[in-house]
Amino acid sequence: MPLKTPLCVLLFFGAVFTAKADPTAQQLAERLDFVRRPTQSFEVKMTITELKNGKPEQTSVMRVMARKHPASTRFDAVALCQAPPADQGKSVFAGNQEVWFFDPKGKHPTRVSPHHFKGKFFVSDALSTSFNAEYDTELDGEETIPDASHHDVLCLRLKMRKKDKGGMTPDVIEYWVDKKLLQPIRGEFFTASGKLLRTSYYAAYAKVFGETRPTRVLVVSNTEKGVITDIKFSDFATREWPEAMFSKDALEKVSRGELP
Amino acid sequence: MQNLLLALRNIGRNKRRSLVTILAIAVSCGGLALFGGYASWMFRAVEEQTVGSYGHLQIYRKDYYDKGTGNPAAYAIDDYDKIKKLLEEDPVLKPKLDLVTGQILFNGMVTSAKTQSASTFAGLGVFPSEDYHLTEWNPYGITRANELKENANYFSGTPELADDDITGCSVGLGLAKVLRLDEKPEKTPASSPAQPTAASDPPKAPASDGVDLNFLTSQTGPKESDPGDKQSLDLLVSPPNGGMPNATTITVRKLMPRATKEMEDTLIKLHIKHASELLFRGQPLHVTAVIVLLKSTDDTDMAMARVQKLIDDHHLNLEQKRWEEIRPFFPRMKRMIALIFDFVFVLLVVMVSFLIYNTQSAGIMERLGEIGTLRAIGVTRISLWRLLVLEGLMLGLLGGLLGMVFAILGDRLCQVIHIVYIPPTVTFYAKLEVLVLRNPVVLLQAFVGGLLCAIVSSALPARKAARMEIVEALRHS
């Protein structure tokens, strides 16, 4: 089961802009933040397909619910797995810099340690991460690169370096943003020592919550040959969630389907 | 002592029987001595490897031993330099010290950058040249048997890490297997962009919302200039002070066998500075243990008492453990061997006693007439008894001495024959020795045991003879 799920909501909210002319690095980072984190609680459906050498191997469906904290820009997220049947009912809670996992066959939720997220899929405590606050961003010129459909696009290149090393988010990120449309095209994620962990290609841009965002992210593994994780977002909706639902103790109810 | 000559001559009466008895005693005594010698050798091998890994004494922060095993780094010592100085300059300890060094023990998760195999690991941060010196401790010449060709893979004669190699590490053999450090990265068939796509793939992008999966698949896997091609390991640890995990990447320099299987399966050795920085980011050097290596293991008691005094006098918040306590298996093994030894000893004593009793009984029965005569001409009961017991004693003495000769020959034979195997709980090959000559206590025990048993078991038939009626005995002339 892709535990990573609620966290890859980062992808979804990554680097989305409205059209603006020649922004600076700082402004871009700010814009990223603003667009990544909507101003309200919401829910979305994620369909995750794992591909090996172009062929789908496993597909999961997750329902992700995110609640924004009233006073800050932080979000907590709860994700419920709806498919495949073997994983159905499993749920994850991400918030307060913790991640908890619950399997309905067990009795208690277990805290998930960071090592579960290493490797195959990237890690991020997405919604609370502020690119602006936690990364030093600099504009590194322009470059023409192929996008997810293998067409060349002229992009602005951003280099982002984490201010405080360590933790679960990547230490170094390189972003390519469409110069004209200011949409994210590609992101590369590195460790502090410069090792490339994964590359994200964005596609299927559509209007969501008043903004044009990519609704599909293809995560290309740079450690394992032939491995791609294809994530599609759909069924967006804004919702007001009760606070009680966003805790590890609520996971049992969530798994049983007792959702408001 | 004329009686001695008489006793010897009496033994010589039935040469075959006496010889068999003497040989049986010799084999028992000799065998026991050899077994004891083997046990001594084994203990020394384990001692060498244990002290060579852990030192003679380890000094920790107080409560480390009880509470720190789950998270050693949480019980770290931050004034290592001060403690080291204190130990090295103490007038009582100084002449007995070989080395004082520090280590950090910690645990976390490790992932091979190349193969993405992951595992938990135990990390040991060391001062490389000091650590090398520790592992080179070899007073008995058993385990660091560099010259053995069987150990050629293990010992290169150089330290595992260099003192200035901050980002290097050495990995235990078992762990290396788990992390698949020897494997080449997977090759995927349709991955190289230079290859023409197969006929089944249409030249246009496959129907997938305009996404070109072939192109994307070709982008998977490490890039050529990726530093991940090296044998890199990504470590993830929880800092003892709480907070987000810390990560680092280190490079594998060597794969090493270790003193125990557990160590081989989990240990990564790296530079102590790197380990300290990983766990205590931005803080001065911490250690979890101060290691004391002495010149001789015999000084352990004295050293331990002295260290305790220093701890008490300076009100240091420290505790210490000695090498046998760190590796509790060792004293248990020692006890087990001692038990087996005692059991075999008792067994042999019983057997030899029966044999001597038998021999002496037979001998006395054959000489009743003579015994009667001796009594007749005025030999007292007690004198007669002493004479007969002396005969048994002589058998025991001769057998014991011969046994000692056997044992010494066995020792020499082992030296010459060159049997090489892995002693229990040690992970290197060693040349088998039976330390008969270096451990005279065992020889003595076997010898004295033989003597005592000869005396006791010949006392009984002697007593019977002495108590016999003279006239009755004379009848057998």
Added chain:
Amino acid sequence: MPENPPLVEAEKISKNYLLGKTVVAAVKEVSLSVARGAFTVISGPSGSGKSTLLHVLGCLDKATSGMLRIAGENVSALGDHELSLFRARKLGFIFQSFNLIPVLTALENVEYPMRINKVPHKESKERAREMLESVGLSEYIHHRPTEMSGGQCQRVAIGRALIMKPDLVLADEPTANLDSATGELIMELMHELKRKMGTAFVISTHDPMVAAQAEQRIMMRDGKLQANA
């Protein structure tokens, strides 16, 4: 003749054996005396108790009842340890089968009683040598019993019996294992030494040649004294 107290005084000596469950009275209330330096022979048919009597007189066996005095010592009252010491000092024994210690040489056999009596080594060696000379075996001092004839062995035995100059020598069938010629020689030797040393001899025998030499004859029958001449 000066009034000498007898060397051996036996009063109503009885000796009983337990044979299975039966009590056998081997010697029944025998009283006798032997003078110093006397040559006494005990004779009688087999089962007459003569051997038993000899053993009792030689302190090899304790009488069941009665009193026995030898050289003024009430041996009936002595314990086993004291008896051993007494035998070593005051008595000598000669046996039918010579009873020499086979692993010792002739010299060492004769020396033995002196060792028991803690005579210093140099002296004992010298005396033993002299004794063997006087029995005519100076050539054989380093021979073992297996290397000597019956007669030679018995001579060594005699030497051993007399080396401590005992008051009394007891001999049990001394000539039984010797041919008549050798037997005569042995008896001659005994007489010779008796003359020299004044030792009393008590001999139990079947041999009429020996019996004929007796100064005092003791006849035994069914455990009782028959005559005392």
